[in-house]
Amino acid sequence: MDDNFVKEITNIDEDFAKWYTDIVLKAELADYTDTKGCIAMKPYGYAIWEGIQKYADQKFKETGVENVSFPQLIPESLLQKEKDHVEGFAPEVAWVTEAGGEKLEERLCIRPTSETIISTMYSKWLSSWRDLPFLYNQWCNILRWEKETRPFLRSREFLWQEGHTIHETEKEAIDRARQMLDIYANIAENLLAIPVIKGIKTESEKFAGAVYTYTIESMMRDGRALQSGTSHYIGQNFSKPFEIKFQNREGKEEYAYQTSWGISTRLIGGLIMAHGDNRGLKLPPKVAPIQIIIIPIAQHKEGVLEKAFELKNQLSKMFRVKIDDRDKYSPGYKFNYWEMKGVPVRIEMGPRDIEKGECILVRRDNGEKIIVKLEELNKKIESILENIHNDMFQSCKERMEEKTSVAYNLTEFKNHMEENQGFIKAMWCGKEECEDKIRELTGAKSRCMPFEQEHISDKCVCCGEHADKMVIWGKQY
Amino acid sequence: MDDNFVKEITNIDEDFAKWYTDIVLKAELADYTDTKGCIAMKPYGYAIWEGIQKYADQKFKETGVENVSFPQLIPESLLQKEKDHVEGFAPEVAWVTEAGGEKLEERLCIRPTSETIISTMYSKWLSSWRDLPFLYNQWCNILRWEKETRPFLRSREFLWQEGHTIHETEKEAIDRARQMLDIYANIAENLLAIPVIKGIKTESEKFAGAVYTYTIESMMRDGRALQSGTSHYIGQNFSKPFEIKFQNREGKEEYAYQTSWGISTRLIGGLIMAHGDNRGLKLPPKVAPIQIIIIPIAQHKEGVLEKAFELKNQLSKMFRVKIDDRDKYSPGYKFNYWEMKGVPVRIEMGPRDIEKGECILVRRDNGEKIIVKLEELNKKIESILENIHNDMFQSCKERMEEKTSVAYNLTEFKNHMEENQGFIKAMWCGKEECEDKIRELTGAKSRCMPFEQEHISDKCVCCGEHADKMVIWGKQY
Numbered sequence: 001m002d003d004n005f006v007k008e009i010t011n012i013d014e015d016f017a018k019w020y021t022d023i024v025l026k027a028e029l030a031d032y033t034d035t036k037g038c039i040a041m042k043p044y045g046y047a048i049w050e051g052i053q054k055y056a057d058q059k060f061k062e063t064g065v066e067n068v069s070f071p072q073l074i075p076e077s078l079l080q081k082e083k084d085h086v087e088g089f090a091p092e093v094a095w096v097t098e099a100g101g102e103k104l105e106e107r108l109c110i111r112p113t114s115e116t117i118i119s120t121m122y123s124k125w126l127s128s129w130r131d132l133p134f135l136y137n138q139w140c141n142i143l144r145w146e147k148e149t150r151p152f153l154r155s156r157e158f159l160w161q162e163g164h165t166i167h168e169t170e171k172e173a174i175d176r177a178r179q180m181l182d183i184y185a186n187i188a189e190n191l192l193a194i195p196v197i198k199g200i201k202t203e204s205e206k207f208a209g210a211v212y213t214y215t216i217e218s219m220m221r222d223g224r225a226l227q228s229g230t231s232h233y234i235g236q237n238f239s240k241p242f243e244i245k246f247q248n249r250e251g252k253e254e255y256a257y258q259t260s261w262g263i264s265t266r267l268i269g270g271l272i273m274a275h276g277d278n279r280g281l282k283l284p285p286k287v288a289p290i291q292i293i294i295i296p297i298a299q300h301k302e303g304v305l306e307k308a309f310e311l312k313n314q315l316s317k318m319f320r321v322k323i324d325d326r327d328k329y330s331p332g333y334k335f336n337y338w339e340m341k342g343v344p345v346r347i348e349m350g351p352r353d354i355e356k357g358e359c360i361l362v363r364r365d366n367g368e369k370i371i372v373k374l375e376e377l378n379k380k381i382e383s384i385l386e387n388i389h390n391d392m393f394q395s396c397k398e399r400m401e402e403k404t405s406v407a408y409n410l411t412e413f414k415n416h417m418e419e420n421q422g423f424i425k426a427m428w429c430g431k432e433e434c435e436d437k438i439r440e441l442t443g444a445k446s447r448c449m450p451f452e453q454e455h456i457s458d459k460c461v462c463c464g465e466h467a468d469k470m471v472i473w474g475k476q477y
Numbered sequence: 478m479d480d481n482f483v484k485e486i487t488n489i490d491e492d493f494a495k496w497y498t499d500i501v502l503k504a505e506l507a508d509y510t511d512t513k514g515c516i517a518m519k520p521y522g523y524a525i526w527e528g529i530q531k532y533a534d535q536k537f538k539e540t541g542v543e544n545v546s547f548p549q550l551i552p553e554s555l556l557q558k559e560k561d562h563v564e565g566f567a568p569e570v571a572w573v574t575e576a577g578g579e580k581l582e583e584r585l586c587i588r589p590t591s592e593t594i595i596s597t598m599y600s601k602w603l604s605s606w607r608d609l610p611f612l613y614n615q616w617c618n619i620l621r622w623e624k625e626t627r628p629f630l631r632s633r634e635f636l637w638q639e640g641h642t643i644h645e646t647e648k649e650a651i652d653r654a655r656q657m658l659d660i661y662a663n664i665a666e667n668l669l670a671i672p673v674i675k676g677i678k679t680e681s682e683k684f685a686g687a688v689y690t691y692t693i694e695s696m697m698r699d700g701r702a703l704q705s706g707t708s709h710y711i712g713q714n715f716s717k718p719f720e721i722k723f724q725n726r727e728g729k730e731e732y733a734y735q736t737s738w739g740i741s742t743r744l745i746g747g748l749i750m751a752h753g754d755n756r757g758l759k760l761p762p763k764v765a766p767i768q769i770i771i772i773p774i775a776q777h778k779e780g781v782l783e784k785a786f787e788l789k790n791q792l793s794k795m796f797r798v799k800i801d802d803r804d805k806y807s808p809g810y811k812f813n814y815w816e817m818k819g820v821p822v823r824i825e826m827g828p829r830d831i832e833k834g835e836c837i838l839v840r841r842d843n844g845e846k847i848i849v850k851l852e853e854l855n856k857k858i859e860s861i862l863e864n865i866h867n868d869m870f871q872s873c874k875e876r877m878e879e880k881t882s883v884a885y886n887l888t889e890f891k892n893h894m895e896e897n898q899g900f901i902k903a904m905w906c907g908k909e910e911c912e913d914k915i916r917e918l919t920g921a922k923s924r925c926m927p928f929e930q931e932h933i934s935d936k937c938v939c940c941g942e943h944a945d946k947m948v949i950w951g952k953q954y
Contacts, residue, residue, distance in 0.1 A: 033598060034555060035548040035585065040598050043543035043613065050544060066520035067527060071512040071634055072618060073571075078511060094550075094576035096587070100622030101568055108512065110573070110587070121510060121517050130805075136520065141549060141618065145577030157548055 009340070012278050016222045017150075023272050024151045027281045027341050037149040037156035041265070044341065047289035048268055049159065053139065055191050055287075056161065056263065059183045060137055065163060068136045070117050073108040078116045081241045085115060088208020092145045110143040115209060115234070115260055118164045119242035126256060128247050129168050133176070137163040142264070152269035153226075153477050160264035166244060166256040170235065173257035174212075177233040180261040181214040184229035192267065193284035193392040194218045194274045195400055196228060197423075197472055199448030204432050207260075211235035217447045217472065219400040220273035223421035225447050225474040228270055231261035269477070274396055281342030282364055284392050285385040292381065293338040294323040297331050297350030307354050311347070311374070318378055319385075339364055344388050345381060365392055404472075407461055410441060413473075417442045423474045427467035429460035437462055444473040486817070489755050493699045494627075500749050501628045504758045504818050514626040514633035518742070521818065524766035525745055526636065530616060532668050532764075533638065533740065536660045537614055542640060545613045547594050550585040555593040558718045562592065565685020569622045587620040592686060592711070592737055595641045596719035603733060605724050606645050610653070614640040619741070629746035630703075630954050637741035643721060643733040647712065650734035651689075654710040657738040658691040661706035669744065670761035670869040671695045671751045672877055673705060674900075674949055676925030681909050684737075688712040694924045694949065696877045697750035700898035702924050702951040705747055708738035746954070751873055758819030759841055761869050762862040769858065770815040771800040774808050774827030784831050788824070788851070795855055796862075816841055821865050822858060842869055881949075884938055887918060890950075894919045900951045904944035906937035914939055921950040 008026055010018040024030050029045030041049065057067075073096060080086050093109040111117065122134060139161045146154050163180060167173040181198060188196045196216035206213035210232035218228045238244070239255040248254040275282040285291050292315055296308040308323055315321045322343075324334045331348070338346060342364060349359040359377070361370040365388050372380045403422025407413035416424050424444060428434060438461075439445050453470050460467040485503055487495040501507050506522030518526065534544075550573060557563050570586040588594065599611060616638045623631050640657060644650040658675060665673045673693035683690035687709035695705045715721065716732040725731040752759040762768050769792055773785040785800055792798045799820075801811050808825070815823060819841060826836040836854070838847040842865050849857045880899025884890040893901055901921060905911060915938070916922050930947050937944040 031598065031601070033548050033594065034552055035550045035594065038548035038550060040548065041546040043545055046545050047543070049546075067523050068520055069518040069523055069526075069636060071510050071515035071517065073512045073515060073620075073634065075511055091578055094573045094585075096571045097574045098584075099571035100624065107575075108571075117510065117512065121508065124508070143550075147577070157550065159546060 009278065009280060012221070012276070019276075020269075020273060021151070023276055023281055029268065029272075029281075030151050032151075035157075037146060039151045039155055041159075044289060045268060048271065048283070048287055049265055051287040051289065052187065052191065052263075052267055053161075056183070056187055057139075059186065060161075060163065063135070063179060063183070065135045065137050067138060069138050069140070070114055070121065072111045072140065074111055074114075074117045076107045076109065078120060079109055081116060082209050082238055084237070085209035089113065089144075094143050094145055111140075112142060112144045113260075113262075114138070114162055115164065115238055116242070119238045119244055119258075122164075122166055122256070123242050123244045126166065126244055126246050129249055132246065132256065133165055133167045133172065135163075135165045135176075137161055150269070152265055152272070155265075158265050160262050163259070163261045165259045166239070167259075168246075168248070168257070170257045173235070173259050174233050177212070177214055177231045177259040177261065180259070181216065181229070181231040184216050184231065184261070184263055187263065188216055188218060188228055188267075188270075189393065191284070191286050192271055192274075193286075193389050193396065194228070194270060195393060195397040197448065197450050199450035199472065201230075201448055202428075202432075202435060202446045202471070204435055205446055207232045209234060209237050211237065215448050217474075218270060218274060219396070219403060219422060219474070220270070220477065221276070221399070222273070223403045223423075223474070225423065225476045226266070226270045226273065227447070227476065228267060229261075229263040232259060234258040234260060273477075275392055276342070279336070280340030282392070283342035283344060285344040285388050288342065288344050289320060290322045290341070290343050291319045291385060292321045292345045292347060293343045294321065294347045294349065295331055295334045295338070296323070296325060297348055297353070299325060299327070301351050303354065304349070304351060308349055311349065311359070311377070315378065315381070319381060335362075345384060363388060406456060408457055408459075409464075410438070410462060413438065413444075413461055414442050417444055417475075421475065423447070423472050425454065425456060425470055425472060426461035427456050427459060428469050428471040429463055429465045429467040430469060431460075431463065434460055434462035438473065442473075443475050445476055447472045447474050447476065486755065486757060489698070489753070496753075497746075497750060498628065500753055500758055506745065506749075506758075507628050509628075512634075514623060516628045516632055518636075521766060522745060525748065525760070525764055526742055528764040528766065529664065529668065529740075529744060530638075533660070533664055534616075536663065537638075537640065540612070540656060540660070542612045542614050544615060546615050546617070547591055547598065549588050549617065551588055551591075551594045553584045553586065555597060556586055558593060559686050559715055561714070562686035566590065566621075571620050571622055588617075589619060589621045590737075590739075591615070591639055592641065592715055593719070596715045596721055596735075599641075599643055599733070600719050600721045603643065603721055603723050606726055609723065609733065610642055610644045610649065612640075612642045612653075614638055627746070629742055629749070632742075635742050637739050639737060639739045642736045643716070644736075645723070645725070645734070647734045650712070650736050651710050654689070654691055654708045654736040654738065657736070658693065658706070658708040661693050661708065661738070661740055664740065665693055665695060665705055665744075665747075666870065668761070668763050669748055669751075670763075670866050670873065671705070671747060672870060672874040674925065674927050676927040676949065678707075678925055679905075679909075679912060679923045679948070681912055682923055684709045686711060686714050688714065692925050694951075695747060695751060696873070696880060696900060696951070697747070697954065698753070698876070699750070700880045700900075700951070702900065702953045703743070703747045703750065704924070704953065705744060706738075706740040709736060711735040711737060750954075752869055753819070756813070757817030759869070760819035760821060762821045762865050765819065765821050766797060767799045767818070767820050768796045768862060769798045769822045769824060770811075770820045771798065771824045771826065772808055772811045772815070773800070773802060774825055774830075776802060776804070778828050780831065781826070781828060785826055788826065788836070788854070792855065792858070796858060812839075822861060840865060842872075883933060885934055885936075886941075887915070887939060890915065890921075890938055891919050894921055894952075898952065900924070900949050902931065902933060902947055902949060903938035904933050904936060905946050905948040906940055906942045906944040907946060908937075908940070911937055911939035915950065919950075920952050922953055924949045924951050924953065
């Protein structure tokens with residue numbers, strides 16, 4: 001019975017996609033539903049999202065952002081107003097055509113993103129430069145009718161936050177878009193222990209309607225990239241058709257400068273794929289719904305459970321702790337169960353440990369066992385959790401470095417992609433046809449032009465013509 | 478300029494409905510949108526909702542409830558499964574019929590409530606009594622295609638939480654439904670300062686698909702009732718058609734016992750209508766996004782702003798404080814502005830106050846002015862906020878008592894309703910035709926059969942036949 005769980009999970013090196021789905025289901029993060037392409041998030045999965053929300057929401061508010069709520073149904077005429085935007089989103093929206101027993105005169109789409117409905121309201125609310133900036137965000141659900149879906153990674157309905165700001169000047173708006181990207185990088189690295197590359201999307205990969213799209217890109221265990229958060233400088237692309245105008249300091253009418261930015265439940269997919277292993281999920285301590293699981297050994301013996309609950313109370317003041325006192329399962333079964341759930345620290349405590357006034361700590365990330373005196377436990381765990389976070393981050397970082405190659409021509413590009421699937425750094429001339437050719441030949445797309453550029457050569461990896469942009473390429477989720 | 482705001486707001490005694498809409502818009506709680514019947518919640522309105530969420534979510538979690546997320550789109554076949562439920566909700570749902578560029582084979586409705594989609598998942602997840610109870614809740618948006626809409630009170634889309642639990646026994650489920658009603662009463666009374674009557678709905682007023690509907694009913698300034706939260710014991714009404722079965726302790730198959738319960742952004746409408754007056758909104762301190770507004774007097778004079786910010790820092794440790802240092806407005810204008818926004822306490826501080834080491838506190842609820850030494854300020858404000866809460870609660874309670882009459886026959890009923898619109902206590906025989914007759918004659922509906930029954934007489938107020946239930950009647954929002 002002890003390795004039940006490990007056997008139930010597909011080997012990560014044999015079939016990464018199936019391993020992923022196994023983890024989603026077995027670790028009880030989510031489940032498939034009768035609504036095709038949409039998942040139900042179970043308590044354990046949702047608690048991770050709550051952890052992300054809490055951290056992100058606080059960071060947003062520290063910069064002056066306020067939360068709001070806009071309608072989820074958008075009249076078709078509004079969606080049509082910005083040309084690139086409607087081209088990008090119309091093919092994947094869902095339409096409400098009947099309601100209250102009647103056919104509607106105008107179709108309403110369920111928001112695939114909210115720039116349009118929000119822009120109409122901003123137009124109504126804005127009059128003077130004194131009103132600016134608007135720094136609003138909403139936590140809500142989104143619907144995009146994807147053909148191929150996967151839990152968390154690409155779900156028809158998903159949860160996210162979308163920030164929408166308008167500003168007096170281009171500079172202020174661009175600074176805000178960059179500032180929010182920095183917060184996203186902070187969330188990925190300091191909360192989720194996932195290192196990211198910050199950069200700007202190429203024209204063909206940017207958000208439909210944006211001037212620039214900034215992105216954080218992370219690498220999963222299989223070398224594929226996950227776009228983990230994006231922040232768009234929208235310029236006046238929406239403020240012109242939607243007439244978001246204000247009287248500027250010179251008394252003249254001007255269109256506002258706009259941004260939007262979002263992260264979603266996709267990050268949970270990232271957590272699974274960046275950290276998980278053959279024993280299951282592996283959660284970084286700061287976002288783990290349960291940081292410590294206490295497993296009493298020989299719990300039927302006198303005093304064991306009592307001591308275990310005492311310990312739980314002691315630890316609960318500082319950490320998120322749970323005790324597994326189910327009597328129908330053996331300790332071995334429980335070890336596997338909670339490893340699969342990714343709990344960062346396990347505490348084992350039996351009669352002999354109690355006698356010696358100690359317990360055994362086991363780290364989920366590397367399996368290390370540590371014997372700790374009970375009176376030192378709180379302090380010790382504090383530093384162990386810190387170490388786990390750092391080690392998990394470091395291990396992802398090393399993998400990203402190992403799986404990043406440099407290519408000077410298409411043959412090298414193709415070989416690297418086949419031999420060491422991951423990121424490829426290569427120069428690019430700026431032409432979309434080179435991006436297309438690379439994708440057709442290798443399956444890799446441009447992930448971003450990193451802010452931290454390196455001068456690799458002067459020639460485009462594809463056409464050999466002059467190139468001054470280094471691009472990170474990779475296959476993507 | 479000073480009474481700008483008061484003039485912009487319709488007199489509360491002249492046109493209560495228009496006064497309400499004025500407050501919603503002028504206090505910047507919400508605005509109408511291009512999506513008919515749906516509002517945009519502005520930062521100040523949304524912050525109130527966040528206050529309610531935070532308080533409620535903690536109370537739920539203290540009783541073991543966990544948050545989850547289910548799809549918002551429900552296939553038509555699922556909605557059809559429970560007869561009463563579909564009859565109740567089908568007329569007001571919105572249907573998605575096209576998505577991803579294609580006509581759907583089966584229509585999907587946007588959730589008007591989630592019993593059906595959640596029940597299918599519970600059926601999948603439940604196998605043994607050991608798995609029970611499921612105590613899940615979701616914070617989400619809901620759509621009901623209302624014909625007449627009003628911001629917060631009856632909006633096509635609104636935000637709410639819906640708890641859905643299943644249990645091993647009827648008793649446990651009923652206890653849970655009652656427990657959650659108690660939490661709702663706690664939220665209304667202790668957070669929102671709105672007294673409520675707890676009771677059970679009559680058959681004709683209960684939730685479509687429930688066995689019993691428990692409710693908290695509150696009274697607005699105009700004497701009308703607001704159903705402020707409901708908790709349903711659903712019995713096996715859904716578990717049978719949806720096959721939510723488990724093996725019980727005797728090894729036999731049994732259907733689970735179910736509850737559901739919800740509160741919504743409607744409570745914000747309740748806050749406005751229970752407490753507001755001719756000067757605007759009046760927020761109870763615990764849920765007020767801003768508890769204290771500091772208004773510097775003669776702020777151009779040396780040291781005034783500096784001292785005001787110092788004060789703000791001092792107060793921020795314990796309270797939600799804001800300072801209004803806008804230089805284009807006079808103090809008088811600001812007084813009115815923040816009174817309209819309903820901020821519970823105003824602090825005025827000018828050069829002379831600073832010299833004396835004191836400031837002037839003004840209570841929003843009763844206009845009382847209090848001079849306080851700066852060093853005593855934090856402590857003093859703590860007790861003032863407490864008093865404001867209690868006084869606001871008390872004043873609502875007294876109004877409810879004044880506007881509650883007892884009726885022994887239909888003539889009295891009708892007279893009371895016309896002369897002193899509010900609640901009427903009257904005996905009821907249990908027949909729906911008497912409810913119908915009362916509604917037709919007086920406009921009042923049964924609000925609930927209060928848990929705290931009084932024996933008024935033995936005869937139905939309508940038909941004069943034997944009656945053993947006292948019902949609270951009233952016109953409703």
